[in-house]
Amino acid sequence: MDVTEEMSEDLSEGEKGDPVGETVQNEAAQSETSKVPLQRTISNSEVWSEEEDKSERKLYIILISLHGLVRGHNMELGCDSDTGGQVKYVVELSRALAQMPGVYRVDLFTRQILSPEVDWSYGEPTEMLSAGTGDGEGDIGESSGAYIVRIPFGPRDKYLQKELLWPHIQEFVDGALAHVLNMSKALGDQIGGGQPVWPYVIHGHYADAGDSAALLSGALNVPMVLTGHSLGRNKLEQLLKQGRQSKEDINSNYKIMRRIEAEELSLDAAELVITSTKQEIEEQWGLYDGFDVKLEKVLRARARRGVVSHGRYMPRMVVIPPGMDFSNVVVTEDAPDDGELTLLSDGSSLKAIPTIWSDVMRFLTNPHKPMILALSRPDPKKNITTLLKAFGECRPLRELANLTLIMGNREDIDEMSAGNASVLTTVIKFIDKYDLYGQVAYPKHHKQSDVPDIYRLAAKTKGVFINPALVEPFGLTLIEAAAHGLPMVATKNGGPVDIHEALHNGLLVDPHDQQAISDALLKLLSEKNLWNDCRKNGLKNIHLFSWPAHCRTYMTRVAACRMRHPQWQTITPGDEISTEESFNDSLKDVQDMSLRLSVDGEKTSLNASVDVAASIDDPDLQDQVKRVLNKIKRSGNEQADVEKGNKMLENIPGKYPVLRRRRRLIVIALDCYDSNGAPEKKMIKILQEIIKAGNLDTQVARASGFALSTAMPLAETTEFLRSGKIQLNEFDALICSSGSEVYYPGSYEEDGKLYPDPDYATHIDYRWGCDGLRKTILKLLNASEDDSDKFRSPVQEDRTSSNAHCISYLIKNPSKAMKVDDLRQKLRMRGLRCHPMYCRTSTRMQIVPLLASRAQALRYLFVRWRLNLSNMYVFLGEEGDTDYEEMIAGTHKTIIMKGMTSKGSEDLLRTSGSYARDDIVPGESPLVTFVNGDANAEEIAGAIKKVSLSASKM
Numbered sequence: 037m038d039v040t041e042e043m044s045e046d047l048s049e050g051e052k053g054d055p056v057g058e059t060v061q062n063e064a065a066q067s068e069t070s071k072v073p074l075q076r077t078i079s080n081s082e083v084w085s086e087e088e089d090k091s092e093r094k095l096y097i098i099l100i101s102l103h104g105l106v107r108g109h110n111m112e113l114g115c116d117s118d119t120g121g122q123v124k125y126v127v128e129l130s131r132a133l134a135q136m137p138g139v140y141r142v143d144l145f146t147r148q149i150l151s152p153e154v155d156w157s158y159g160e161p162t163e164m165l166s167a168g169t170g171d172g173e174g175d176i177g178e179s180s181g182a183y184i185v186r187i188p189f190g191p192r193d194k195y196l197q198k199e200l201l202w203p204h205i206q207e208f209v210d211g212a213l214a215h216v217l218n219m220s221k222a223l224g225d226q227i228g229g230g231q232p233v234w235p236y237v238i239h240g241h242y243a244d245a246g247d248s249a250a251l252l253s254g255a256l257n258v259p260m261v262l263t264g265h266s267l268g269r270n271k272l273e274q275l276l277k278q279g280r281q282s283k284e285d286i287n288s289n290y291k292i293m294r295r296i297e298a299e300e301l302s303l304d305a306a307e308l309v310i311t312s313t314k315q316e317i318e319e320q321w322g323l324y325d326g327f328d329v330k331l332e333k334v335l336r337a338r339a340r341r342g343v344v345s346h347g348r349y350m351p352r353m354v355v356i357p358p359g360m361d362f363s364n365v366v367v368t369e370d371a372p373d374d375g376e377l378t379l380l381s382d383g384s385s386l387k388a389i390p391t392i393w394s395d396v397m398r399f400l401t402n403p404h405k406p407m408i409l410a411l412s413r414p415d416p417k418k419n420i421t422t423l424l425k426a427f428g429e430c431r432p433l434r435e436l437a438n439l440t441l442i443m444g445n446r447e448d449i450d451e452m453s454a455g456n457a458s459v460l461t462t463v464i465k466f467i468d469k470y471d472l473y474g475q476v477a478y479p480k481h482h483k484q485s486d487v488p489d490i491y492r493l494a495a496k497t498k499g500v501f502i503n504p505a506l507v508e509p510f511g512l513t514l515i516e517a518a519a520h521g522l523p524m525v526a527t528k529n530g531g532p533v534d535i536h537e538a539l540h541n542g543l544l545v546d547p548h549d550q551q552a553i554s555d556a557l558l559k560l561l562s563e564k565n566l567w568n569d570c571r572k573n574g575l576k577n578i579h580l581f582s583w584p585a586h587c588r589t590y591m592t593r594v595a596a597c598r599m600r601h602p603q604w605q606t607i608t609p610g611d612e613i614s615t616e617e618s619f620n621d622s623l624k625d626v627q628d629m630s631l632r633l634s635v636d637g638e639k640t641s642l643n644a645s646v647d648v649a650a651s652i653d654d655p656d657l658q659d660q661v662k663r664v665l666n667k668i669k670r671s672g673n674e675q676a677d678v679e680k681g682n683k684m685l686e687n688i689p690g691k692y693p694v695l696r697r698r699r700r701l702i703v704i705a706l707d708c709y710d711s712n713g714a715p716e717k718k719m720i721k722i723l724q725e726i727i728k729a730g731n732l733d734t735q736v737a738r739a740s741g742f743a744l745s746t747a748m749p750l751a752e753t754t755e756f757l758r759s760g761k762i763q764l765n766e767f768d769a770l771i772c773s774s775g776s777e778v779y780y781p782g783s784y785e786e787d788g789k790l791y792p793d794p795d796y797a798t799h800i801d802y803r804w805g806c807d808g809l810r811k812t813i814l815k816l817l818n819a820s821e822d823d824s825d826k827f828r829s830p831v832q833e834d835r836t837s838s839n840a841h842c843i844s845y846l847i848k849n850p851s852k853a854m855k856v857d858d859l860r861q862k863l864r865m866r867g868l869r870c871h872p873m874y875c876r877t878s879t880r881m882q883i884v885p886l887l888a889s890r891a892q893a894l895r896y897l898f899v900r901w902r903l904n905l906s907n908m909y910v911f912l913g914e915e916g917d918t919d920y921e922e923m924i925a926g927t928h929k930t931i932i933m934k935g936m937t938s939k940g941s942e943d944l945l946r947t948s949g950s951y952a953r954d955d956i957v958p959g960e961s962p963l964v965t966f967v968n969g970d971a972n973a974e975e976i977a978g979a980i981k982k983v984s985l986s987a988s989k990m
């Protein structure tokens with residue numbers, strides 16, 4: 037049964053909804069033409085208002101493109117599977133966004149690669165792409181502009197192609213988080229009046245950066261945007277269709293299942309998905325569990341009418357095609373002449389022509405013939421070999437034209453990746469087979485600056501650009517060709533359909549149909565009028581693809597997202613305070629301040645107090661006083677006297693977690709349970725030893741804290757600790773119920789009762805639809821809410837373990853339980869975004885919010901209390917609950933205790949054919965060490981030292 041039908045009782049209101057996604061592309065440019073039927077012109081009021089934002093907003097935007105071969109000058113494009121159009125896209129987008137009024141800084145995060153295998157420029161920690169335009173009042177801001185920020189992660193001295201980066205994503209996220217916290221603070225000092233300037237949006241490009249952006253935006257509680265560029269499900273479909281590799285081989289070569297899961301997670305977390313074409317929404321994203329065209333329509337219509345959707349969400353999709361950098365384009369609207377080529381055939385003026393022309397022409401017997409140009413990475417999916425066959429087997433085409441293949445740069449084919457090498461070998465074999473010598477050019481090298489000249493050469497010969505890719509998500513080369521007056525023949529699969537609809541500059545073909553390819557090329561090359569029309573149309577409409585127009589639409593769409601950023605409800609002394617002494621000094625200052633207020637005017641009115649607060653020089657102190665006053669205001673007593681504030685301030689030391697004053701946190705996350713899911717007694721002993729180990733070194737002991745991280749709820753955790761006579765306040769933090777609650781023993785406590793951190797609750801609340809989930813899970817698992825029916829029901833809600841952000845179930849028979857992969861898929865298909873997991877030796881299933889987990893809880897401690905992740909030491913077993921893998925990697929240090937856990941819950945994690953643990957966790961890392969489960973305090977302290985040392989050598 038169709039999912040929307042199945043949900044009919046929830047979503048019964050047969051709304052019509054708008055068409056899915058919206059093509060609001062480049063409306064500013066669009067107003068210059070009325071010819072483009074597929075685009076909806078959005079109204080001026082929807083467009084980012086320059087005037088308003090120039091004065092009021094100073095935005096900080098983060099883009100992520102992960103693999104690291106990204107730089108602002110002489111980009112290496114087309115060399116391998118990492119150096120594709122996305123690199124150019126993100127660099128040009130960063131520059132263009134930084135030019136937008138209201139945008140202060142754009143950071144493009146990528147990997148720092150310090151390896152002799154790649155150019156030194158990829159190792160520079162930062163690179164300025166463009167200077168800022170200041171704050172709109174003529175000042176150039178200190179940190180404004182567009183920057184590439186290179187974050188080290190994974191092996192420092194090795195280049196890793198994008199398919200191998202998956203196990204290192206957690207480390208990237210932590211490194212990026214540290215940068216964001218510093219930058220937000222620095223920007224706060226520069227332009228935010230001392231308040232942190234949080235990222236306005238975090239935008240992931242491609243699956244890997246989407247995965248990272250989901251975690252980072254979740255850790256910071258800011259909106260996420262996604263651009264897919266090229267989608268895994270589509271690639272898998274196409275590769276299977278080609279029939280050359282089995283699904284297993286495709287998975288092992290391309291890590292395709294891990295990539296697909298990353299794309300699904302990105303859909304779960306993103307507020308907005310930017311696509312380059314309409315086709316990408318319907319036919320590509322439509323293949324994903326987490327996106328359903330029909331359901332998206334219904335949910336959007338309901339949201340517009342304010343009708344509840346029972347916690348179901350679909351990201352908003354919007355078509356905004358990329359722009360182009362026109363600065364290197366030289367073209368005249370008139371038909372080209374071949375004057376420069378004539379000079380060349382004289383042999384007298386070689387110097388007058390671009391070098392790349394002679395590099396191409398040396399292959400050709402008659403360089404005056406029209407040139408069929410293909411320019412792409414030598415990736416099998418670009419289908420260059422079918423083009424070669426089409427050319428080689430079509431006599432009239434060979435007589436009429438030459439073929440030029442620009443396939444990146446190469447030194448030695450044997451050194452290239454298997455896929456790329458096989459394309460090049462086949463090309464050379466076909467040239468030989470069809471005896472195409474003198475008719476096909478395939479230069480070994482070209483520079484980025486040569487690319488415009490290559491298009492110009494093809495246009496001069498009245499040639500044609502061809503992109504025969506099996507599927508092309510967008511196709512930057514097609515707009516580049518059009519901008520140079522070169523008509524196109526392009527695949528009818530993917531973006532070219534939209535490009536053709538906008539530009540009318542050529543013909544579309546079935547890329548699997550060799551005959552159709554040669555026919556289309558012949559037609560376009562031989563019908564002069566058609567060729568001229570296509571050239572003119574392309575040139576006339578190319579302005580539709582402009583970056584400034586892209587950015588205006590982009591900013592409008594982002595502005596419509598529900599804005600979120602870290603906000604603490606509870607009183608927190610200023611961010612600056614890092615030592616106990618300075619903390620106490622500041623606190624005393626605030627108390628003095630308050631005391632003065634109350635002495636000066638006993639019943640000082642709140643407004644008068646606010647005025648006095650405003651006169652305090654120190655912004656942090658001022659902030660603290662304001663917070664207290666606001667709190668009084670919120671209490672509803674307009675004329676509240678300041679004594680009340682004093683009382684609250686006096687109470688701060690007792691209420692305020694000591695975490696901020698810690699330099700090091702030892703986190704114990706050992707999942708040791710017996711077959712009933714009860715905590716094993718041996719845990720007590722090991723907890724005692726770890727605490728002892730942490731206190732052994734008296735120098736660091738004072739600044740060291742402990743946290744316990746567990747699937748158990750608070751009551752059970754407390755009970756267990758008591759049974760071992762371990763004081764609750766040995767721990768600074770308790771991360772309970774699989775990361776759905778955080779407690780600070782000794783703080784947030786009233787009448788001996790411990791309350792969870794309310795700010796954490798707000799932080800993880802994103803997309804949490806508790807009631808909808810409860811209902812759906814009962815349906816999916818064929819379970820019953822009725823206690824009298826509980827013997828028949830395969831699961832039963834464990835109410836004592838559930839809380840506002842965790843639904844816990846007892847599993848009756850783990851061998852029959854649905855795997856996490858399956859359950860998550862079914863929930864996603866219904867628009868329910870959450871984090872399902874099994875724990876306590878598969879005796880419990882817990883559903884927590886999408887971005888809540890024990891790993892994310894540690895990131896929260898970093899954001900909230902500035903306890904740097906790299907100063908955390910996490911103790912784990914060799915197995916654990918299904919959220920355990922995410923805790924192994926990251927910038928924290930991990931100590932794995934051997935033989936501690938007899939059984940985890942991993943059996944219930946993945947279905948067969950899914951991705952593997954190696955795609956989540958790095959095989960070896962200097963940040964991970966091992967110690968025996970029966971180790972004593974000295975041995976444990978030794979392991980802590982050992983991992984610190986190996987980490988310091990990274």
Ligand SMILES: O=c1ccn([C@@H]2O[C@H](COP(=O)(O)OP(=O)(O)O[C@H]3O[C@H](CO)[C@@H](O)[C@H](O)[C@H]3O)[C@@H](O)[C@H]2O)c(=O)[nH]1
Nearest residue numbers: 113114120121122265412413443444508509510511512513
């Ligand atoms: O030898 C080469 C090959 C390519 N390029 C350049 O690299 C870019 C390639 O981009 P594109 O043709 O769009 O293909 P991909 O590399 O596959 O890029 C992916 O990302 C792009 C941006 O989203 C989308 O347009 C594509 O459809 C998608 O496959 C273009 O600027 C080319 O000029 C070179 O400079 N030299």
Ligand SMILES: O=P(O)(O)OC[C@H]1O[C@](O)(CO)[C@@H](O)[C@@H]1O
Nearest residue numbers: 117118119120121122123265266
């Ligand atoms: O073949 P795939 O894996 O879909 O990758 C293509 C993508 O990879 C890149 O080349 C680099 O990330 C992109 O430019 C492009 O989006």
